[in-house]
Amino acid sequence: MRLHDGGRAPNPRRVQIFLKEKGIEIERLQYDINALEQKSDAFTRLNPMQTLPVLELDDGTAIAETVAICRYFEALQPEPPLMGTTPLEKALIEMWQRRIEIRFLLPVAYAFRHLHPGALSIEPVQVADWGRMNQSRARDFMAILDTELKSRAHVAGAAFSIADITCYVACRFLKPAQLAIAEEHTALRDWLERVSARPSTRYD
Amino acid sequence: MRLHDGGRAPNPRRVQIFLKEKGIEIERLQYDINALEQKSDAFTRLNPMQTLPVLELDDGTAIAETVAICRYFEALQPEPPLMGTTPLEKALIEMWQRRIEIRFLLPVAYAFRHLHPGALSIEPVQVADWGRMNQSRARDFMAILDTELKSRAHVAGAAFSIADITCYVACRFLKPAQLAIAEEHTALRDWLERVSARPSTRYD
Numbered sequence: 460m461r462l463h464d465g466g467r468a469p470n471p472r473r474v475q476i477f478l479k480e481k482g483i484e485i486e487r488l489q490y491d492i493n494a495l496e497q498k499s500d501a502f503t504r505l506n507p508m509q510t511l512p513v514l515e516l517d518d519g520t521a522i523a524e525t526v527a528i529c530r531y532f533e534a535l536q537p538e539p540p541l542m543g544t545t546p547l548e549k550a551l552i553e554m555w556q557r558r559i560e561i562r563f564l565l566p567v568a569y570a571f572r573h574l575h576p577g578a579l580s581i582e583p584v585q586v587a588d589w590g591r592m593n594q595s596r597a598r599d600f601m602a603i604l605d606t607e608l609k610s611r612a613h614v615a616g617a618a619f620s621i622a623d624i625t626c627y628v629a630c631r632f633l634k635p636a637q638l639a640i641a642e643e644h645t646a647l648r649d650w651l652e653r654v655s656a657r658p659s660t661r662y663d
Numbered sequence: 664m665r666l667h668d669g670g671r672a673p674n675p676r677r678v679q680i681f682l683k684e685k686g687i688e689i690e691r692l693q694y695d696i697n698a699l700e701q702k703s704d705a706f707t708r709l710n711p712m713q714t715l716p717v718l719e720l721d722d723g724t725a726i727a728e729t730v731a732i733c734r735y736f737e738a739l740q741p742e743p744p745l746m747g748t749t750p751l752e753k754a755l756i757e758m759w760q761r762r763i764e765i766r767f768l769l770p771v772a773y774a775f776r777h778l779h780p781g782a783l784s785i786e787p788v789q790v791a792d793w794g795r796m797n798q799s800r801a802r803d804f805m806a807i808l809d810t811e812l813k814s815r816a817h818v819a820g821a822a823f824s825i826a827d828i829t830c831y832v833a834c835r836f837l838k839p840a841q842l843a844i845a846e847e848h849t850a851l852r853d854w855l856e857r858v859s860a861r862p863s864t865r866y867d
Contacts, residue, residue: 507807508762520751527758534750546738547724554731558712589793603711 461486462528463502465511467662468492469564469628470525474512476624477529479659481536493580526556529621541621548616555615555622562600564629566593570636577635597638605644613650619657627654665690666732667706669715671866672696673768673832674729678716680828681733683863685740697784730760733825745825752820759819759826766804768833770797774840781839801842809848817854823861831858 462478464487465471478485490496490511497509506513506523514522514531522528533542542556543549572582573590604626608614614622630651633639640647654660666682668691669675682689694700694715701713710717710727718726718735726732737746746760747753776786777794808830812818818826834855837843844851858864 508766516751520755522751522754522758524758524761527754527761530757531750531754534753546735547720547726549738550726550731550735551724553734554726554728557728557731562712584796586790586792586796588790592788592790 460514460516461488463488463490463505463511463513463515465490465492465497468511469568469632470510471512472628472631472662473525473621473624474528475662476627476659477541477621478532480539480541480619480624480657481532483532483536495580526560526621541619541624543615543620552615552620552622556620556625559604559614559622559625559629563597563604564625564632566597566600567629567632567636567638569593570597570638571632574637575635594636594638597633597636598641601640601644601647605641605647608646608650612653619654623650623654627651627660664718664720665692667692667694667709667715667717667719669694669696669701672715673772673836674714675716676832676835676866677729677825677828678732679866680831680863681745681825682736684743684745684823684828684861685736687736687740699784730764730825745823745828747819747824756819756824756826760824760829762804763808763818763826763829763833767801767808768829768836770801770804771833771836771840771842773797774801774842775836778841779839798840798842801837801840802845805844805848805851809845809851812850812854816857823858827854827858831855831864 462474462485464475466489490502492511496502497506497511503509505515505521508523510523512525512528514528516522522531530542533540537544543552570590570593572578573585573593574587579585604614611617613619614626630640640651666678666689668679670693694706696715700706701710701715707713709719709725712727714727716727716729716732718732720726726735734746737744741748747756774794774797776782777789777797778791783789808818815821817823818830834844844855
C-alpha cells in the first residue's frame with residue numbers, strides 16, 4: 460500500500476501523526492496542494508473529491524478521507540488504541556473527534572480559506588463575512604475547550620486519542636486563520652505544550 | 664438510557680433511522696429545535712454544544728454527536744452491521760459516510776440555514792453568498808453520487824449502511840434548501856426510491 464500525502468496541510472498532517480503514534484511506516488507520495496496537483500486527471504480517478512490524503516491498497520482500492528484512513532489502520536493494528544476500545548470509549552472519542560473537527564478545525568479552515576489571500580488558489584471565490592463568522596465560532600469553541608481541559612489530561616479523556624491529533628492540527632492552523640489561543644486559556648495552552656512535545660507531532 | 668431527540672431535524676432523523684434498522688427501542692424525550700429548547704440551561708449542562716440528539720446513559724454520561732451515538736449502538740449490538748465488519752468495509756463506509764456528510768448534508772444544511780427565512784431562529788446572521796455557493800456544491804456532489812450509484816446498490820457498497828442513512832436524510836432536506844435531484848440523475852432517484860421504501864425511514 461502507499462499513501463498519497465499532502466505535506467503540511469491539515470488533513471495530511473492528521474494521518475502522518477496517527478501513523479507515527481501507531482509506529483507504522485509506509486510508502487508516501489507527496490503532492491503540492493497549492494500547485495493543485497490533487498486536481499490532475501490521474502489523481503481524480505483515485506479520488507473524485509480531489510482531496511488528500513488517499514491510501515491506495517495493493518489491489519488499487521482507494522481509501523480517501525482522513526478519518527477513514529485512520530480507522531483502517533486502527534482496525535488492522537489496534538495497538539496503541541487511538542479510537543477507543545470499549546463501546547463507551549469509542550463513542551466519547553468519536554464525539555470529541557467530531558466536535559473538534561466540526562466546531563474547531565472546520566471553522567479555522569473556513570476562516571483561512573475565506574479571508575487569507577494565500578488561499579485564493581484553493582478557494583477562488585472568498586466570502587469574507589463567512590470567514591469572519593467562523594473566526595468568531597473558533598474563538599467560542601476554544602473557550603469551551605479550555606474549560607473542558609481543566610478537568611482532564613486529553614481532549615476525549617485521560618488517554619491521548621485521535622481527538623487530540625485533530626485538535627493539535629487545528630491549533631497549529633490558527634495563525635494563517637488570523638486566530639490565536641487567548642492568554643487566559645491556560646488549560647488549552649498547557650495541553651498544546653504537552654502534545655507538541657510528543658515525537659509524533661514533529662514534521663518530517 | 665434515554666435519547667434527547669429533536670423530531671424531524673436531520674441529525675435526530677439519522678439516529679432514529681439507525682436505531683430502527685438495529686431494532687432497538689429506547690425512551691425518547693422530544694425537543695422543539697425551532698423553539699430553541701436545546702439552548703436551555705438544563706440541556707446545555709448535558710451538551711455544551713447545544714445540539715441534538717444526545718444519548719444520556721443511566722449514570723448521567725452524555726454522548727452527543729449523531730455518529731458517536733450510532734457508533735455506541737454499533738459496538739453494543741453489532742447486528743445488523745451498519746458501519747462495516749472487516750477493516751476495509753469499516754474504512755469504505757467511513758469514507759462514504761464522511762463524503763456524504765461533508766460534501767452533501769453539510770452544504771444542503773448551509774444552503775437552508777443561510778438562504779431560508781425560516782432558518783433565522785437558528786442562524787440569525789445569514790450569509791446569502793455562502794448559501795448559494797453551497798447550493799452549487801450540493802448539485803456538483805449529486806452528479807458525482809449519481810455516477811457512483813450506477814455501479815452499486817448502496818452508497819458505500821452492496822450493503823445498506825450508515826452512509827445511506829446520512830444520504831437519505833440529505834435528500835429529504837433538499838427542498839427547504841431550494842434544491843432537487845435532477846431528472847437525469849436516475850441512479851440517485853432509483854436509490855432514493857429503494858431506501859424510502861425501507862420501514863426504518865418512516866417517521867413516527
